[in-house]
Amino acid sequence: MNAQSNIFIAGHRGMVGSAVIRALESAGYHNIITRTRAELDLTDQAAVRAFYKDNSIDYAVIAAAKVGGIHANNTFPAEFIYENLSIAQNTIHEAYSAGVKRLLFLGSTCIYPKFAEQPIAESSLLTDSLEPTNEAYAIAKIAGLKLCQFYRQQYGCLFHSAMPTNLYGRGDNYHPENSHVMPALIRRFHEAKENDSPEVVVWGTGTPLREFLHSDDAAAGILHLLQLEEPPNWVNLGSGVEISIGDLARLVAKTVGYKGALVFDKSKPDGTPRKVTDIQLIRDTGWKPKISLEDGVASAYSDFLSENAEGSLRI
Numbered sequence: 001m002n003a004q005s006n007i008f009i010a011g012h013r014g015m016v017g018s019a020v021i022r023a024l025e026s027a028g029y030h031n032i033i034t035r036t037r038a039e040l041d042l043t044d045q046a047a048v049r050a051f052y053k054d055n056s057i058d059y060a061v062i063a064a065a066k067v068g069g070i071h072a073n074n075t076f077p078a079e080f081i082y083e084n085l086s087i088a089q090n091t092i093h094e095a096y097s098a099g100v101k102r103l104l105f106l107g108s109t110c111i112y113p114k115f116a117e118q119p120i121a122e123s124s125l126l127t128d129s130l131e132p133t134n135e136a137y138a139i140a141k142i143a144g145l146k147l148c149q150f151y152r153q154q155y156g157c158l159f160h161s162a163m164p165t166n167l168y169g170r171g172d173n174y175h176p177e178n179s180h181v182m183p184a185l186i187r188r189f190h191e192a193k194e195n196d197s198p199e200v201v202v203w204g205t206g207t208p209l210r211e212f213l214h215s216d217d218a219a220a221g222i223l224h225l226l227q228l229e230e231p232p233n234w235v236n237l238g239s240g241v242e243i244s245i246g247d248l249a250r251l252v253a254k255t256v257g258y259k260g261a262l263v264f265d266k267s268k269p270d271g272t273p274r275k276v277t278d279i280q281l282i283r284d285t286g287w288k289p290k291i292s293l294e295d296g297v298a299s300a301y302s303d304f305l306s307e308n309a310e311g312s313l314r315i
Contacts, residue, residue, distance in 0.1 A: 001029070001059055001102070001226055008033045008057045010042060010091055011064030015171040016106060016164070019219035020061055027223060033057065043086035045094065052098035060103040061222060062091045062144070070133050070203075070271050072178035077136035084137060088144030092159060096151050104226055105148050105161040107141035109211075109236065109277050110134045119278040122163075122234060131272045149233045160231045162222060165238035165277050168296065169215030170303040173314045182212060182297075185249055186304050189256040199261040200253070203268035206246030211276045213239045214296040217289040224287040231285070238277035239289045245270075255297045 001007075007024060011017035012034035021032055033055055040051050042064055066083040073080055088105065095103045112120045113128035125145075130138045148159035168182035176187065185202070192200045221237045243251070249262055279288075291299070307313040 003028050004031060005029065005058040006031045006033055006056055008055070008060040010035075010060065010062045010087075013171075014063060015169055015173070015215050016167060016218060017061070017063040018171045019169065019215040020063060020222055023216070023219035023223045042090055043083055045086075045090045048090040049094045049097065052094050052100065057095070057098065058101050059226065060091065060095050060100050061226070062087070062103065062105045064091070065106070065141075067137075067173075067180075068175075068178040069180045069184065070269055073134040073137055074269075080134075081136035081140050084140030085143055088140060088147060092144065092147045092151065096155060096157055096159070101158065102226065103148065103157075103159040104222060105144045105159070106222075107145050107161055107163045107234070108138070109163050109165045109238065109275060110138045111142050111145065111163060112275075114272050118274055119240065119276045120236070121278040122232070122236060122281060125234075133269060133271055145234050152233065158231075160225070161234040162225055162237045163234055163277075164218050165211045165213050165236070165275075167213055167215050167218050168300050170300070171215070171307075171314065172300065172304075174304065175315050181210065181245065181248070182252075182300065183304075185252040186256065186297075186301055189249075189253050189258040190301075190304065192260060193256055193258045197260055199263050200249075200258065201263050201265050202245065202249045203265055204245060204270040205266050206244060206249065206264045208245050208270045208272065209242040209274040209276065210245060210248065211238050211240070211242050212248075212293055212296070213237065213289060214291040214299070217291050217296075220290070221282065221287050224285070225282075228285055232281055235282045235285075236277040236279050237282060238279050239293070240277065240279045241293065242274070242276040243293065251294065251297055252301075255294075255301050
């Protein structure tokens with residue numbers, strides 16, 4: 001990859017895609033091609049085919065997806081599997097057809113079995129059943145990963161995948177019901193502080209263990225993978241550090257400055273009891289995360305305040 005390469009970032013308005021663009025620009029890459037959903041519907045195969053044909057794309061990063069938390073995945077499984085399958089097959093197949101040199105597809109660590117051995121290695125894929133609350137999304141992401149693997153195997157094109165853990169950071173989605181746990185907690189504690197609420201309700205028991213990676217660390221990892229001559233077919237992209245949801249809630253409350261009580265609603269689903277990735281494979285290629293969870297949460301809350309004040313908060 002050189003400074004003159006045409007690089008397509010699908011999903012450039014999202015948290016990950018925008019972080020990848022910042023990382024690329026900082027590294028001196030400026031021929032970055034983007035399209036909004038209004039300009040290019042990635043679920044429309046003919047439109048995607050025409051886009052690749054007309055824009056001489058050298059490299060593609062597929063960060064576009066329909067995403068959401070437990071509630072959204074549980075409520076809209078048909079939309080999650082259909083839209084994400086469509087995005088995967090269209091962006092990957094049409095990239096191959098157009099002669100794109102390299103493509104990196106972003107999945108998620110939710111592709112692994114619910115009770116996979118911890119920490120979760122890449123070899124755990126398809127060894128057991130998935131977590132039911134996000135099965136639809138996971139199946140679509142597994143299909144995208146396998147498309148890249150088999151197109152590389154059969155045609156020799158350098159298509160590969162990265163499986164990020166729970167990401168957070170600038171440009172996150174703060175929807176009150178359909179967001180992931182980190183932005184949901186940041187918004188909930190901020191509003192409780194602003195409203196002098198005596199308590200904040202956190203979904204579940206607080207005992208599940210989760211791993212988090214700041215979006216800027218994820219972007220640095222993605223750029224690193226794009227520069228490897230022989231990247232793995234798929235690789236975990238995480239911090240390798242876990243924290244309970246209860247401790248995370250307390251960390252967010254402290255960062256926000258909320259002084260009230262925390263109440264755990266045990267009637268709500270916990271999801272997978274523990275999920276931390278084995279990141280040895282990507283570490284062996286020379287990459288590791290740099291942003292601690294404490295620093296990352298502080299940065300994310302600062303970004304939340306700025307975006308909220310500007311009216312650009314994604315809700």
